Amino acid sequence: MRRIIAMTALTLFVTGVALAEETMVLPGKQAGDVPFTHQKHTEALKSCQPCHSSESGGKIEGFGKESAHKLCKDCHVQKEAGPTTCSGCHKK
Ligand code: HEC
Ligand code: HEC
Ligand code: HEC
Numbered sequence: 001m002r003r004i005i006a007m008t009a010l011t012l013f014v015t016g017v018a019l020a021e022e023t024m025v026l027p028g029k030q031a032g033d034v035p036f037t038h039q040k041h042t043e044a045l046k047s048c049q050p051c052h053s054s055e056s057g058g059k060i061e062g063f064g065k066e067s068a069h070k071l072c073k074d075c076h077v078q079k080e081a082g083p084t085t086c087s088g089c090h091k092k
Contacts, residue, residue: 026068032090034068050075 026034042048048055051071060067072089076082083089 028090031086032092034089035091 022039
């Protein structure tokens with residue numbers, strides 16, 4: 001019985017995390033698509049709020065070139081982790 005409860009808890013946990021897609025592709029027409037490891041970022045940053053306005057996440061209002069470059073690059077520069085060059089993010 002304990003095992004069943006533990007398994008259910010695990011399943012709920014896994015589906016909860018799955019709400020934040022593991023890897024998403026942010027489409028770029030000119031510079032190329034940007035593969036983004038959503039789950040890895042969430043785990044490394046331990047919060048949704050560096051990027052989202054709440055812990056439930058979702059579409060980011062006005063997300064596009066300017067805001068993405070600011071959001072993504074600034075943090076990579078600050079933390080000295082993650083790509084800061086065009087081709088580091090944009091894959092053809
Ligand atoms: C840290 C990651 C990152 C770096 C570094 C980066 N970009 Fe981007 N870029 C993005 C993201 C994310 C988007 C938004 C994609 C979207 O709108 O869905 C974007 C959008 C764009 C767009 C508009 C979408 C398109 O392709 O038409 C252009 C143009 C662009 N970037 C060019 C550049 C150039 C040139 C550089 C280097 C000087 C650069 N980017 C560096 C992540 C990055
Ligand atoms: C490092 C930045 C970052 C972190 C941290 C992050 N996300 Fe996101 N998330 C994004 C980006 C970028 C998008 C795409 C936004 C858009 O297209 O408007 C997104 C999209 C989403 C979406 C919409 C998915 C879709 O297919 O449209 C959900 C839901 C979401 N995030 C939930 C979460 C949750 C929940 C967390 C925390 C557990 C989280 N995110 C952490 C950057 C992040
Ligand atoms: C608040 C900080 C923060 C933000 C915002 C952020 N990143 Fe990162 N990013 C990191 C860190 C830290 C790493 C190194 C993670 C690791 O290797 O464990 C990283 C690594 C990466 C990598 C290389 C490793 C991988 O997981 O593929 C890519 C590509 C990347 N980020 C893209 C993006 C894009 C695109 C955005 C914006 C949508 C973004 N990041 C926003 C902190 C951030």
